[in-house]
Amino acid sequence: MTSVLFDVPGPKARRRQRLGTVLGGVVVAVLVGLVLWRLGSNGQLDPSRWAVLFDTRTNVPQRLLEALLNTLQVAAVGMVAATVLGAFLAVGRLSDHVWVRVPVTVVIEFFRAVPLLVLILFCFLFLPQVGVSISAFGALALGLTLYNMAVLAEIIRAGILSVDRGQSEAAYGLGLRKWQVMTSVLVPQAVRRMLPVLVAQLVVLLKDSSLGFIVGYLELLRTARSLVETLNFQFGPIYTFQLYVAAGLIYIVVNVLLSQLAKAIEKRTDRSAKVAATTAVDMTAGTPPVAGDTQRV
Numbered sequence: 001m002t003s004v005l006f007d008v009p010g011p012k013a014r015r016r017q018r019l020g021t022v023l024g025g026v027v028v029a030v031l032v033g034l035v036l037w038r039l040g041s042n043g044q045l046d047p048s049r050w051a052v053l054f055d056t057r058t059n060v061p062q063r064l065l066e067a068l069l070n071t072l073q074v075a076a077v078g079m080v081a082a083t084v085l086g087a088f089l090a091v092g093r094l095s096d097h098v099w100v101r102v103p104v105t106v107v108i109e110f111f112r113a114v115p116l117l118v119l120i121l122f123c124f125l126f127l128p129q130v131g132v133s134i135s136a137f138g139a140l141a142l143g144l145t146l147y148n149m150a151v152l153a154e155i156i157r158a159g160i161l162s163v164d165r166g167q168s169e170a171a172y173g174l175g176l177r178k179w180q181v182m183t184s185v186l187v188p189q190a191v192r193r194m195l196p197v198l199v200a201q202l203v204v205l206l207k208d209s210s211l212g213f214i215v216g217y218l219e220l221l222r223t224a225r226s227l228v229e230t231l232n233f234q235f236g237p238i239y240t241f242q243l244y245v246a247a248g249l250i251y252i253v254v255n256v257l258l259s260q261l262a263k264a265i266e267k268r269t270d271r272s273a274k275v276a277a278t279t280a281v282d283m284t285a286g287t288p289p290v291a292g293d294t295q296r297v
Helices: 011-041 047-055 061-093 097-113 116-126 136-162 166-175 176-215 220-236 240-284
Strands: none
Touching: 047 061, 047 240, 061 097, 061 136, 061 176, 061 220, 061 240, 097 136, 116 136, 116 176, 136 176, 166 176, 176 220, 176 240, 220 240
């Protein structure tokens, strides 16, 4: 019995896999135990040190919450703008007109090649010199948008090209125009295929918002660093580990929620596609319309 991608493992292979899983779990457990023992011996697991994260008198939870909102705000602006512009660039690069395709290709390759940090600094330092007033938030959002729109454009273009060529040929055979083929046939199928990669890039965008420290934007990482410096000045270097761990956990929770949202959207689109395909098959086979279904009566 074989699978599409590999042979189904036999009894010996399954035993080796179970043994490898057990040994790997033991190694991980030992490493985690060593880390916890080391942290405990240094006093890093002392509850009094972690209590500072929830003590409103220290202003730590308020500032972390404010920093989280700042991070989500700039990330949301960058995600929406980069996705919209990336979609336009992807369509432009797929254009049949050379005068559209070549400039779009140059723009995509340029912004993919320039490091994100350079883009952020360029927006923050150079634009004011040419009369364009921009804040730290604007420079960070613009840099994230310019870089990620180029990356997303290539992801979207690859997703569209991954759709079977017969789909577009059949649509053209029915008399549809190119923009109709793109919006009604290719893009809906491509979105389901490239959704995991899109989400992965948006997660990268969210984490890249931590580069806002270079322009003085009070995002999550810069705020955690500021709190470390403040508390170290007041109490000594006893809360550094806790504050950075808190910032890291917040990033992890937000990214996990974003991934779960993408999975929910993917399931919903797959369900909608299956319903549409089933309806099309029923109508082709001449299945009687269901009572109350006004679209099929």
